[in-house]
Amino acid sequence: MNQAEAAEAFYAALLEHDAEALYERAPVGYLSTTPDGMIVKVNATFLTWTGLAREALIGRRTFAELLTPGGRIYHETHYAPMLQMQGTAREIAFDIVRSDGSRMPALVNAVLERTDVGAPVVVRIAVFDATERRAYERELLRAKQRAEDSEARATLLARTLQQVLIPPAPPDIPGLELAAAYRPAGRGEEVGGDFYDVFEIGRGDWVAAIGDVCGKGVEAAVVTALARATIRAASVGRPNPRDVLGTLNQVLLHHHTERFCTIELLRLRETERGWTATVAAGGHPLPILARDGSSPTTFGEPGDLLGVFVEPDLRDTEVLLRSGDAIVLYTDGVTEGRQGSQGSQFYGEQRLRDAITSFRGSATSLVDGILHDVLEFQTGNPRDDIAVVVVRVP
Amino acid sequence: MAPVEVAERYNIKLSGQLDGQPMLFAHGFGCDQNMWRYVAPSFEDRFRVVLFDHIGAGGSDLSAYDPQRYSTLAGYAEDVLEICEALDLHDVVFVGHSVSAMIGALAAIETPDRFAKLVFVGPSPRYIDDGDYVGGFGPDDITELLDSLESNYLGWSGAMAPVIMGNPDRPELGDELTASFCRTDPEIARGFARATFLSDNRADLRHVKTPTLVLQSSNDAIAPIAVGEFVRDALPDSTYVLLDATGHCPNLSAPEATRAAIASFVR
Structure with missing residues (x-):
């Protein structure tokens, strides 16, 4: 029957x-x-x-x-x-x-x-x-297995991309202290848009870059890679950071992407008078200069976002560094970190300056101190990527 | 680890005499410490009764489950020793049901000084047939068990985890138990099933120096009589009692006989 x-x-x-x-x-x-x-x-x-x-x-x-x-x-x-x-x-x-x-x-x-x-x-x-129900359940189990496999692959891909895009350890610059940190938002299954890079042009001539590509995921990663490669190539033969950013802007405008980015470029040169730092900011929060005897202050002039305007306003500012001077480059994940999951209070620039004052002993203590402070403020669960680069004259 | 942390991690329940000899009850694969409900209370008059849940079962801390640590029974045996150490238990009577018999054997081999007596309820040192040894199951049967676990754990959902874990005290078998008893995270159940049914502890038995009671059901589909006799013969110091009981859980199906056999061995 x-x-x-x-x-x-x-x-x-x-x-x-x-x-x-x-x-x-x-x-x-x-x-x-x-x-x-x-x-x-x-x-x-x-x-x-x-x-x-x-x-x-x-x-x-x-x-x-x-x-x-x-x-x-x-x-x-x-x-x-x-x-x-x-x-x-x-x-x-x-x-x-x-x-x-x-x-x-x-x-x-x-x-x-x-x-x-x-x-x-x-x-x-x-x-x-339950013959048919069991067949359906098996199908569900297989689908679950596939979903778990894809998720594992996606996470692995995201981590690999991040590792490629973020230099694992900042290089040694003779005569300068350098430290950097990067912390992706959430659990690290997505490729974030923040990046930094530090590289040598010639003896006593270095570039430090920090940036934030809008959005997340693979497309953001493509733009990040493009920006990084362009900055490296354009920095050769272009001594002024604003010219490098201008070139990057043109490249982005002609790249088929809707994505824009904020980049900050620091050119470090060793001169007879000591190290000089020249900064240009394309839509990026200005760096903070910490100098013995005075409270930390931003330096440089704000510039336009990159990848949006045909002729963005970009300006160079040069400063002669003294012993003990530290320059802190950061992304907005630091200052816009929010307290709690629904928190309306931002970490903000003042807290960042206070942290800089407290931890100014070395480049490493600055990076570690800032990172710890901003993570603690967000109870350890950052909702946005965080990148910090510190250059200091010993 | 501090005693309080250990107590929370293993959902430890203490009862009986404060200065009594400790009697540590360990549940087997499938359910949790509630399996001792009809047996353990009768020893509270003289013993310090200690109940706990293996990590991953019952009200234990599920987040403490480490697939690597619990891929073999040795990880569970370490837990037993950790509990003894944290609660400062000495001269312990260890009562282990099913797979926990072998877990107790491993613990007693590693730290013999802790244990006064062992009670094995439905023990099996190996579930899979091997040459002349009849464990009762073929390798395919175990694969099938793992499949049947998956089918049954479709009814388990992450939403139930808080119900299972957020159960500070389970005095009665109420509705909340209905929701959680014998249910656990499918990945953990699979891991425990593998550690249990793929284990082979036959060679370990002769190293158990502690006097051991082997309680065998007359009709047990998981640990048949021949297996109980194998355990009896392999142990250097064993007492064997054949219970007139059906099923793998005489502690539930024949609690009176189980209580009586354990009592005459430990009292």
Whole structure:
């Protein structure tokens, strides 16, 4: 009897008010067992579904013996304890072994009936044919597995990209201290838009760049890579940072992307008078200069975003560095870090200046101190990327 | 680790006599310390009864689950020793159900001084047949078990985790237990199943110097009589009791007989 026939028989039985037919031909398998599991009663539907003979079951087989070995373990370790402790077990997935050895996926509900004084009497078991449901569940499991695999791949790709785009350790500059930190937002499964780079043009001639490409993900990473490569190439033969940024602006305008970015470029040159720093900012927060004897202050002049205007306003500012001077380059993930998940309070420039005053002993102590301070402010869970680069004259 | 941290991590429940001999009950694969509900209280008159959940089960700290540490039973045995150390338990009577019998064996081999007696309820040192040794299962059966775990854990959802964990005290088997009993994170269940059913501790048994009671159900589909007899014969100092009980959990299906057998061994 298939399910449709069984259902029809069930309704016929309803009309007839025939309790016997209702039990025997219900569209669900019924079994009753002793508390030990020995089968004492079984309905026709179950026998039809499984091809098992009534006389082979009654008083001869336990319910657990009708299951696959794996199912039997589950029966002993989960189903039986639940039944004994709670009196019921619901929606347990078992495979019933048919007389021909094939398996019938089933969902099983059971109740344990007890006497008034709590002595177990009988277990009533309802077995539902779950063949199609199980196939669907397998599909779900496969889909879940695929989703987990893709997520793992995406995370790996994001991390690899980040590692490529962020120099793992800042280089040594003879005569200067250099330290840098980068912390991606959230759990690191996305490629952030912040980056920094420090590279040598010639003896005593270095460039430090920090930037923020709008957006996240692979497209932002492509623009980041383009910006970095362009800055490196354009810095050769262009001594003024504003010219480098102008070239980058043209490249971005002609690149098929909607993305713009903010970049700040610092050219460091060793002269007879000492190190000079020339800065140009394209839409980026101005660097902070910390100098012994005075409070930290921004230096340079604000400039336009890159990748938006045909002729952006960009200006160079030069400063002669003294011993103890430190320049802090940072992205807006520092100053716009918010307190708490819904916090309206920003970390802000004043806190940054205070942190700089507290940690100005060395480039490393500045980077570590700022990073720690801003992370603590956001209770360790930054919502935006954070990048900090510090150059200091020992 | 501080005792309080350990107590929270393993959801430790203490009862019985403050200065009594400690009796540490360890549950097997599948459920949690509630499995001892019908047995443990009867020892509170003389013993310090200690119940706990293995990491990943019941009310334990799920975040403490480390797939590497718990890929073999040795990780669970380390936990038992950690509990003994943190609670300063000595002269311990260890009662282990199912796979926790072998976990107790490993712990007692590593630190014999801690343990006075061991009680193994339905032990099996190896579930998979091997040559003349009949464990009761073929390798395919275990694969099938892992599949059946996946099918059944479709009913488990992350939303239930707080219910399972946020259960400071479970005095009665109420609705909250219905929601959580015998249910756990599918990945953890799979890991525990693998550690359990792929283990082979036959060679370890002869190193167990602690006197051990082997409690065998007369009808156990997971640890058949032949396996119980194997454990009895392999242990240097064993007492064997065959219980007239059906199923792998005589502590639930035949609590009286289980209590009596343990009592005559430890009292």
